[in-house]
Amino acid sequence: MTPKLVAGLEPPYYNVVFTSLRPxxxxxxxETSDRMEELVEKIPGYLGSDSARNPGGIGITVAYFRDLEAIDAWRLNSEHRDAKAxxxxxxxxSYSIHIxxxxxSYSFERE
Structure with a gap:
């Protein structure tokens, strides 16, 4: 399957940038990551995400949400809270989160 980026979205919206360092x-x-993706896709206002990880263990995920209420719904989801713990x-x-x-917003895609 060819990777696909989230295309430019109609602003305003919010990014949640999660950067992490892990082995x-x-x-x-x-398995937990797959389950979190399955859950977040059910949050009204979730717009998609892009992720990358380098061989040294640094990763970044940018999740896109329509509004702060959608971010709060994800933050407060019980399974997500358990996974964060x-x-x-x-x-x-280590990790950091930036909202x-x-x-x-705009995008380009070669045909």
Whole structure:
């Protein structure tokens, strides 16, 4: 499957930028990540996400949400809260979260 980026969206909307440092091949990490993706897609106002990780363990995920209420719904989701707790205990050496309002957005895709 060819990777696809989230195209430019109609502003305003919000980005939640999650950057992390973690080792490779962690127990249950991939399964939990897949479950979180399945859950967040059900949040009204969730618009999509883009992710990348380098071989050194630095990763970045940018999730796009229509409004702050959608971000709060995701933040307060009980399974997501459990996964975040496990991340702090087992998976991540460090992480940071940045939330920003997007006022302009555009994209390009070669045909």
């Amino acid at each position: 490779e091949d962690l127990e249950d990490y991939a 496990r991340g702090r205990e087992e998976w991540y050496d 920003a309002k997007v006022e302009r």
